[in-house]
Amino acid sequence: MANKPSRWIALLLLAIAGVYLVLAYQLPEFPYAIIDSDVLPKGLGFLLIILSVVLFATAKEETAEEKEKRTIPKNDLVILLITAVAIFIYISLLEVLGFLLTTILFLLFLPTVLGYRKYGVTVAVAFIFSGVMYYSFTYLLNITLPQGIMPF
């Protein structure tokens, strides 16, 4: 089991299929439909169960190549996590601070974390890109991006 990650994934999928099926069985009935809205979900739930069982049964030991594909050096893993968290914070602040401010902050932060050291370029890109994006969406495409605390 230790070197067969497919088995863990199969178990996880089995759990997902189970939850999905439970929810599918709770769908309300609609009296006049020949095929009600629960038919497809139920079918899919059972199909996923069958497929997970097949995946579990046919799981092979990982080849070295596959293993290498999914091993990430610790530093990179940290950076990926920081990126994900940065995106999360970006989303949370987007409507609070507004597009311009949040994007500038994001574009100052992320390249630096990723290891880009030319700060002058970073600052220029952050300000110019955010400004151009904001202008083109708001004034050229007429799609209003969140203004936030900024006056324009």
Added chain:
Amino acid sequence: MDFSSILYGFQVALSPGNLIFAFIGVLAGTVIGMLPGLGPISAIAIMIPLSYGMDPASALILMAGVYYGAVFGGSTSSILLNAPGVSGTVATSFDGYPMAQQGKAGKALAIAAISSFAGGTISVVFLMLVAPFVADLAVTFGPTEYFALMLLGLTAISSLSDGSTIKAMIAAVVGLMIATVGMDQQTGTSRFTFGNPSLLEGIDFLIVALGLFALAEVCQLILRRKEKESKKKSDVGNLKLSKGELKEMGGPISRHSVLGFILGVLPGAGATIASFLSYISEKRLSKDPSSFGKGNIKGIAAPETSNNAATSGAFVPLLTLGIPGSGTTAVLLGALLVVGVQPGPLMLQDHPDVFWGVIASMYIGNLFLLILNLPLIPFLAKILAIPRQLLISLIIVFCLIGVYAVSFSTFHLYILLGFGVLGFLMRMFSFPAAPFILAFILGGMMEQSFRQAMTISNGSYNVFFQSNITIALFIVSLLSIFVPIISGYFKKKAEANEDERKGRTA
């Protein structure tokens, strides 16, 4: 064929505004496609938000440019860096990279550009000739035929995608599950929305496409961000080809524009398989197969012709049936729907202008690719030297704003992030993402045609066994799942025997 329509299509495509859109599309597509890991699906998804509010023709021209540009951009990074941007250009790197190492990168790029152009243009002619017939046939299709056809699309893409068939099928089933989220169109029941009104309309396809492809691929870029320094080359050398070299390309171009087109029409096959098959068959045909892999001109021309021809071929089912056969055309279908174009058998009758507009825009996209990109190649190659860290950050912002511009709610942005994580994990554990997105797009349509069929028959499943076309399609879908499994089993057995024999002789 209706020549006035195609002329009208060209008229639309050649207006100054649309020429600019074609240029922007090709350029942006090339740049995005050049980034290793980011393919046409991401490129199209990233560019979709720009097409909001555009008139359909301009948006289509933009998208066609992005599509061809991304495929070509992939070849560029295959040749210059040996890092294919998309799986469809892996075969190009076999001979393209060796050629670049011999200092003939410019030549390799020119061969790629010319073959792409030829493959694309020749196959658009096929598309023009074939599509009306398929559309005529498709008009007679009922819900059972459609259901069977979509099922075939899913089974074919699952069995043909790289890696394990079972994993691909799981990806497809999960894609279908995600498609069930939202209010059921027929009964109004809300499914899996957990009382959240933002989920009532279901999850927008753009969120899935951007998360599963663009964001997940950006994660891969993050892991590979340090790669470029060592291989940076700004000088691509001379672009000129001699007459003899051009002549040498003639054979592969004519052969593989046909082969690529046919493979592209088939559901599930697409550019990757077309380019590999072309490469292999060209090598078999060659008098000197040992020169392949060492910078053979035909070794670049064959896959490049083929992958572009396959992209046009993939438009046949998309435009005539309204059913995408691959991940890329699934996203293109989404792009068409965003601008208010519903492809299908009636499109040719009801909206010939749009149909021919798309075709004309494909010619224009190809032409732009050639006349703009060829002279720009030396400059475009410098794009590869732009710091990855900056590009990664900008692409992330593009994805987020793209989704915000459709939904105007941060809730959907969190879902986007979730799909990004899912897409990354799927890549880590070798679950293909193309079946997922195709299933997601087809899910609603499949359920609808299934229900229509069952309503016609008043609940009897016999309706699925009354049309020969439906039965034939079901049989082919079953074969597409079981043949690879069975042949895989026999192959394994043969290999085991081989090992045993080797063991004995050793």
